[in-house]
Amino acid sequence: MEYKAKQIETNHNVSKESPVKEFVILMLSVTAIAITIFLLLGLAVDEVVDRLPQDIEQSFFSSSSEELLNENQADPRTEFVQNLLSELQSCSDVSIPLKLGILETEELNAMALPGGVILVNSGLIDKLKSENGLAFVLAHEISHFKNRDHLRKLGRGIVLGGLAAILLGSNSQLSSVLMPASTYDDAQYSQERESLADEEALNIVSCHYNNTAGSVELFQLLKLTQASGFVSHYLASHPDPSKRIADIESLIKNQLMPFNPAQIRLLPDLKKSN
Amino acid sequence: MEQLIIIAALIVVGYTFGRYAEAKHYRSIKAREIKLISLPCTSNKHPMCPEANITDCRLITGNAVISVDYFKQFVAGLRGLFGGRLTTYESLLDRARREAILRMKESATDAREIINLRLETFSVSKGNQSNIGSVEVFAYATAVYIKEEHSQIG
Numbered sequence: 001m002e003y004k005a006k007q008i009e010t011n012h013n014v015s016k017e018s019p020v021k022e023f024v025i026l027m028l029s030v031t032a033i034a035i036t037i038f039l040l041l042g043l044a045v046d047e048v049v050d051r052l053p054q055d056i057e058q059s060f061f062s063s064s065s066e067e068l069l070n071e072n073q074a075d076p077r078t079e080f081v082q083n084l085l086s087e088l089q090s091c092s093d094v095s096i097p098l099k100l101g102i103l104e105t106e107e108l109n110a111m112a113l114p115g116g117v118i119l120v121n122s123g124l125i126d127k128l129k130s131e132n133g134l135a136f137v138l139a140h141e142i143s144h145f146k147n148r149d150h151l152r153k154l155g156r157g158i159v160l161g162g163l164a165a166i167l168l169g170s171n172s173q174l175s176s177v178l179m180p181a182s183t184y185d186d187a188q189y190s191q192e193r194e195s196l197a198d199e200e201a202l203n204i205v206s207c208h209y210n211n212t213a214g215s216v217e218l219f220q221l222l223k224l225t226q227a228s229g230f231v232s233h234y235l236a237s238h239p240d241p242s243k244r245i246a247d248i249e250s251l252i253k254n255q256l257m258p259f260n261p262a263q264i265r266l267l268p269d270l271k272k273s274n
Numbered sequence: 275m276e277q278l279i280i281i282a283a284l285i286v287v288g289y290t291f292g293r294y295a296e297a298k299h300y301r302s303i304k305a306r307e308i309k310l311i312s313l314p315c316t317s318n319k320h321p322m323c324p325e326a327n328i329t330d331c332r333l334i335t336g337n338a339v340i341s342v343d344y345f346k347q348f349v350a351g352l353r354g355l356f357g358g359r360l361t362t363y364e365s366l367l368d369r370a371r372r373e374a375i376l377r378m379k380e381s382a383t384d385a386r387e388i389i390n391l392r393l394e395t396f397s398v399s400k401g402n403q404s405n406i407g408s409v410e411v412f413a414y415a416t417a418v419y420i421k422e423e424h425s426q427i428g
Contacts, residue, residue: 002322003322006311007308011368013364013368013371014364017361019289019349019361022362023348023349026356029356030355
């Protein structure tokens with residue numbers, strides 16, 4: 001046996017494919033699959049939610065929401081806003097009694113929870129000046145409840161979060177990449193629901209006050225405090241405040257809704273008793 | 275959104291520096307392989323030279339630890355969903371193997387030949403079992419020395 005020194009010309013242990021090409025193909029496949037699955041599951045959630053009656057929802061969720069309400073019952077603001085909520089509700093298609101809760105926080109926000117609870121932040125009540133403005137916010141949340149948007153968001157969140165957890169396990173890098181794909185889809189869907197809620201809220205307010213003036217007060221406040229960037233607009237869960245104001249104003253004009261700025265009711269001075 | 279930008283930046287940095295380091299390493303490997311090419315290294319049990327000439331034999335070892343960059347790790351993660359050949363890790367292990375063998379050879383340049391080559395591979399994970407942080411290749415063999423007038427210097 002003899003040894004002949006010879007250099008190996010080609011390396012058979014390494015693939016010649018470009019790693020960048022592989023990366024691009026894999027990324028596109030994963031993103032496309034994630035978007036498809038999310039869309040399909042979103043449709044499924046929508047179908048289920050549309051068929052869930054309001055009283056059944058209340059019996060499912062009321063126990064968890066009740067705890068949040070018990071803290072604020074003595075607050076004089078709660079009574080006032082609860083009355084306003086009940087009055088507005090009579091102008092809507094919501095059959096179960098909605099309950100009001102106030103969260104002590106500065107943020108300008110309100111939300112509808114499963115089970116028929118509307119939470120309003122104290123910061124919002126303190127900063128709004130007109131009853132019409134506050135009424136529009138409540139009517140907006142009533143519309144969300146009627147359209148079952150809170151259940152949709154809950155369902156979609158569980159579905160995508162659960163799917164990501166099952167598929168990816170503890171590989172959080174991958175799930176944080178999939179998040180933007182779903183966030184974009186989620187944001188566009190969410191913005192549609194917000195616009196729909198705005199439209200229906202306008203009808204409720206018009207029915208109750210026979211006046212739609214003062215409805216956009218919150219958005220005018222938000223315009224001052226929020227930074228609006230081009231990208232964040234696409235990924236935000238709510239449409240840009242300027243757009244919401246414009247849409248509402250054009251709805252008022254096109255549908256010839258009553259608009260009397262002179263008849264805007266101001267909020268009474270509601271401060272906590274202690 | 276910020277997370278996506280961070281990940282994209284890590285991928286770009288990983289790719290750029292990873293490719294540069296890999297190219298540099300391969301150049302070094304090829305150059306050293308050419309230099310040591312006349313030193314036979316096989317996994318044979320018996321040496322090629324006549325056994326009567328053998329004066330000395332020794333265990334020699336070579337060790338190399340190579341780490342993955344973020345780009346390779348990311349692609350490996352994506353591959354984990356679909357299955358298939360993990361081409362990004364192929365070059366990593368190839369380099370580690372060849373480097374380990376070269377280091378082993380370099381520790382016995384005056385040997386007549388190297389027999390009974392064995393390779394062992396270990397993965398050094400950072401603690402997270404699903405990510406292979408780096409890979410270690412350990413090469414060991416027997417270096418065989420003969421009387422000086424017949425020895426070859428690699």
